[in-house]
Amino acid sequence: MDTELLKTFLEVSRTRHFGQAAETLYLTQSAVSSRIRQLETQLGVNLFTRHRNNIQMTDAGERLLPYAEMLITTWLLAKKEVQNSPQHKELSIGAAPLLWESLLTEWLQDIYRQFPGIQLEARIGQRQTHVKQLHERTLDLLIATEYPKMDELSARKIGELVLQLFTSDHGKKKALPFIRLDWGADFTAPEGEWINNEKQAELTTSSVILAGKIMEAIGGKAFLPSRMGRKLPHVTPDEHVRIVRPIYAVWLHNSDRGQEISSLLSMPLKDAAG
Template identity: 35%
Template sequence: MDIELVRTFLEVNRLRHFGRAAERLFVTPAAVSARVRLLEEHLGAVLFSRARNNIHLTPAGQRFLPHAENMVRSWQRAVTSVGGGERTDMVALGSLHSIWNVLLDGWLAQVYGQDLGVTLQVELLSSQAVVSRMREQSLDLALMYEPPQARDLRVDAVSRVSLALFADRPGLTADEALSGYVHVDWGVQFAMSLSRALPGLPEPVLRVDTPEIARDFLCRRGGAAFLPETVSGGGSADGPLHPVTGAPRIDRTVYLVESAEAAESAVRDRVRAALAAWLEAPAPSDRTALS
């Protein structure tokens, strides 16, 4: 099976959008659709439900997801091994998609501009995949919201994301805005904090796992969602988003996770220091807005 078919499946699942997946993969949307159809033919199952503005995995797609992640990971390891063995300057960094786009947009360009003598492998993963990969020690460092408290993992708080309720129209009350509520998966603690702050919160009209999808939906179809405060006035080409006065604000702590059992590494230390310096620096307005 062509590994690119599997990569395409993972990218569509991550972005929940064929067009955006095509942009990330540097192919046309038609090519993405063709790859997914071919993969479905190979597996004999439909992997995605293609409802308008709501692409999500079918039960078969959910079952295939962990296998797809393992296939791509195994392929990457094989390429590294056959291509010359393990590199001592390589650091594998994992992150949740929402953390990367909110806090680390532009960081890679800065790191490579500093010539740290590091080759980075960056992967955007689910929380479950991050934990699994850390325990396999196939990731050196990872950024996540809710790391497990385990002896084999070292966990440090490194940043914070402040979330506020944004709507497509100005002047709405919280109750008015929440009639079109779009739920972004900011983690279990966020959901618990939100239910305490808004016990009468209605069922969402849409559930998504990345803020970019929510923002795009709000700008095109209307509604409200909890997004980073830095999107104020940003929105998209379709229009700005507006903060909802009187709605609660919820903070999410970002943690840097690494294996407590990993051997000391000067290269990993340099990457950790570069991350800390970037996250501690005051963020310019164009750095933390969703892109």
Template identity: 40%
Template sequence: MDIDLLKTFLEVYRTRHFGRTAENLYLTQSAVSARIRLLEETLGVPLFTRTRNDIQLTPAGARLLKYAESILNAWNRARQDTALGEEDKVSLAIGASYSLWDILLQDWTHALYRELPGVALQAEALGPEVLIRRLHDRALDIGFMFEPPQMAELQVREIAQIKLIMVADRPGLGAREAVGSGYIMADWGTSFAIAHARHFPDMPPPAVRMSLGRMAQSFLLSNGGATYLAEQMANESLQSGRLHRVDDAPVIDRQVYAVYPLASERKTLLEQVLGFLAPRLAVREPARAVSALSAL
């Protein structure tokens, strides 16, 4: 099957519009329609229902979706590995949830590139569901996240702990006052939300909700209020006096995990990479495997 047919199928699914798909893929709209028609003829089923302003997957299209993504991920990975040619290099695909790049992993990948010249690095910031799916499909070698999956084929290893602290734009603010007005609720994952609700059971609805810590920080610096940030993110603004710690607010700890396929053929490289990472993070020693399966 032509890989371009699956690319077009996925782009139509994402945009729900043949015209926008044509623009994104640098095709004519008739070419997009022809590709979808050919894919439907090849599979023998309709993949989309088409009305004037509403394009939806059929049940068959929904079933194809996960396979199309897996096939394209595998193809892209194979293409990357093949492109290394005869050089003595090995590819390493790393994924992490969005917030972790800012907090922990950005500088580490820079150092990894410098210190391990035999590694061809591919790095992505992904949402948690996509991250887990790509690990499962072997499109990623290793992923970093707050809340790891419990899947028998994936190894989970705790590598670091992040302290989330409440900060505000004004000094001397108490936690009860901080969450009472102008509070910015940053999304640090389900475990954080549970801990936050336990510490502040009677707080009013937050003034603003932000899906990323970096967004919450920017909003706080521009508009005032209070929010929880990773200590590493807040340090510069705390030192400059632009932000102030809410001293009586509890610190909420978040564990960071490395997740990778249990039967990875790159086990030796992953050991080297995680060993390179450990001294650069606030790692609990010794780092422990939290899966019930064998440790790395």
């Protein structure tokens, strides 16, 4: 039995809505429908009756519900026991490449200076992947510019990141290409106040280093961390364009690594403005 199918079944049974279940699980609605069909095929019964804006559980679905909850709980307990074995000592921290490059690497250095011998795993990836890993208890801590508002997750603002619009024109007279960095979905609106939204970005990337290299090679404009951009000799900041992004720590509120997470969060992020 694929536990992902059972988790999808439980979420649809809770929301009675494929779209809402898809949003919570970070899946497409078609993927949720496909998983439910797979589970129904394996069991040989229909689990839901589907009518427009009205999804109800069948008798078979009602009978499956307590067993699905028990199986998922048992699986999570088994994973917890395995992960609490002597081999599982690392505390895992996930963040997007942009944050590791612009802010978190120095924070990690400070942690190792403060806690010699600590064992950490630094994961580079996308926010939605890390949120899923938090729920699966395969990730202990997420650092992000946005946090999911879910009851089972705790979040704390731990700092800020100041972004400025930097340009590198190489003496060119033509319009500069725009390089878009993925600072989060809710960054689109403030970004659009300074960048013509109708203008297509010539490069979209999740790497500050890559954006800086491209700007050095062909010129362009991009929102970069203030203190990082000032270290690049070929770019010029616009002192009038500054956008502050909050930095959040996110973890399961009932995490068994709570004490270690609290110790890490006692280490302040250095002033991102520099």
